[in-house]
Amino acid sequence: MFYNKFSGYLKRRYNTKVYKLPLNLPVTCPNRDGTISRKGCIFCGEEGAGFENLPNYLSVKQQLLKNSKYIGENYKSEKFIAYFQNYSNTYLPLEDFKRYINEACGDDIVAIYISTRPDCIWEDYVEYLKGIKVSKNVDIVIELGLQTVNYHTLKALNRGHLLAEFIDAVLLIKSYGLEVCTHYILDIPMDSLDDVIEGARILSALKVEQVKCHSLYILKDTPLGEMYQKGEIIPVSVDEYIERAVSFLEHLNPDIVIQRLIGRAPEERSLFCNWGKSWWKIHEMLEKKMKEEDRVQGKKYNYLNGKNNKMPRADGK
Numbered sequence: 001m002f003y004n005k006f007s008g009y010l011k012r013r014y015n016t017k018v019y020k021l022p023l024n025l026p027v028t029c030p031n032r033d034g035t036i037s038r039k040g041c042i043f044c045g046e047e048g049a050g051f052e053n054l055p056n057y058l059s060v061k062q063q064l065l066k067n068s069k070y071i072g073e074n075y076k077s078e079k080f081i082a083y084f085q086n087y088s089n090t091y092l093p094l095e096d097f098k099r100y101i102n103e104a105c106g107d108d109i110v111a112i113y114i115s116t117r118p119d120c121i122w123e124d125y126v127e128y129l130k131g132i133k134v135s136k137n138v139d140i141v142i143e144l145g146l147q148t149v150n151y152h153t154l155k156a157l158n159r160g161h162l163l164a165e166f167i168d169a170v171l172l173i174k175s176y177g178l179e180v181c182t183h184y185i186l187d188i189p190m191d192s193l194d195d196v197i198e199g200a201r202i203l204s205a206l207k208v209e210q211v212k213c214h215s216l217y218i219l220k221d222t223p224l225g226e227m228y229q230k231g232e233i234i235p236v237s238v239d240e241y242i243e244r245a246v247s248f249l250e251h252l253n254p255d256i257v258i259q260r261l262i263g264r265a266p267e268e269r270s271l272f273c274n275w276g277k278s279w280w281k282i283h284e285m286l287e288k289k290m291k292e293e294d295r296v297q298g299k300k301y302n303y304l305n306g307k308n309n310k311m312p313r314a315d316g317k
Contacts, residue, residue: 002290003249003297006210009257013139014110017077021067022085023060024053025100029088030120036160042223043157043216045269053086060103068108083113090116090125090142098128105132111139113181118144118166121173130176141210142173143181149199153190158223163202170206181210181259186248187241188216189233196244200251205304210257213248215241215282217265218272225271238275242286246295254298261286 001008010018030036054063060082068080082104090097104112112132121142133140144166148154151162170180182203186196203211216235218228227233236244245261262282265273274282290296302308 002287002295003258003261004254004256006257006259014079016079017075018079018081018110019071019075019077020081020083020113021064021071022053022083023063023100023104024056024058024086025060025084025089025092026056027087027089027092029117030091031117031158031160032087036119037158039158039223041157041159042227043218045219045222045266056086060100064104064106064109078108079110080108081111081113082109083115085115088116088120089114090120090122094124094128097125101129101132105136105138109138111141113141113143115143115145115183117161118146118169119161121169123172126173126176126178129178133178139179141179141181143183143210143212144169145183146199147183147185147214148188148191148195149202150191150195153188153195156190157188167206170208174207179209180206181212182208183212183214184248185214185216186244187236189236193244193247196248197251200248201303203256204251204253204301207253208256210259211252212259213245213261214263215274216272217263217270217274219265219269220271221269228271235272235275238277238282238285241275242282242289245286246290246293249290249297250295250300251303252297253301254296256297258297 029040032038032040054066058066064080064082071077071080084100084104092100101112101114112129114129121144126142129140129142132138146163146166147157147159149163154162166182173180184199184203218224218235224233228235249258262274262279264279267273
């Protein structure tokens, strides 16, 4: 095993097949509604991250029922994760948030995953989620979009937050006994390989439980799309992406679960996505490189707790 795969983790954790069921709420983002900005992140399309989701006028129960029926029949799964995927799902009035979360709880739901921004984490929301974890006996994982640890790049992406907000959110979430998954884009052209490696080091130091890696896709009608069409930004090569991904894994704590290593995008709206290759082909290339070069997750995880600095001996040797 070259890295700590999500599928293996789910089987070990729940002793059965488990699949995510995406949920789409009528929610927006402070980087879109004018609280921070109206422009959004330069890579984000109008549909956010949920281009394959069911419409948000359906209730949480209706979405879960439709998705569980399809996935259960096609993938022979009886247990599921309720995944609040699109936009910033904690960016809701608290009572509305509670209602949606409570509606997602059911006998076949083993965990609730909630995607949001680092600057949309508040203590009363996290405290409520801890109560749900205990009373409903479900795991709670909050997925935080970070994308990069380079604060210059965060500004260039118009994220509307910097690294400090992410660190603060992780510490608060973990103080309530909940888990964190971090979203990270490995091939941002403004970043270097050193930035990617430092990202792995910071996530390891913060003891996040999961990571979801993305490749940068470029959509029409976005600021990033305009930059790409003007030649102001050039994607890194597929070989560079694979090297960044492997280096990221090498420096990452081997206990951190990898939800995925490559993403997808809506084809009809994409100007650039995965170098014209299928995600599984890039995944094969990545694992082939790891096998041939004997590189595995955690191989260079030797930098915390003073491991790089040995205590000098009394005899000076």
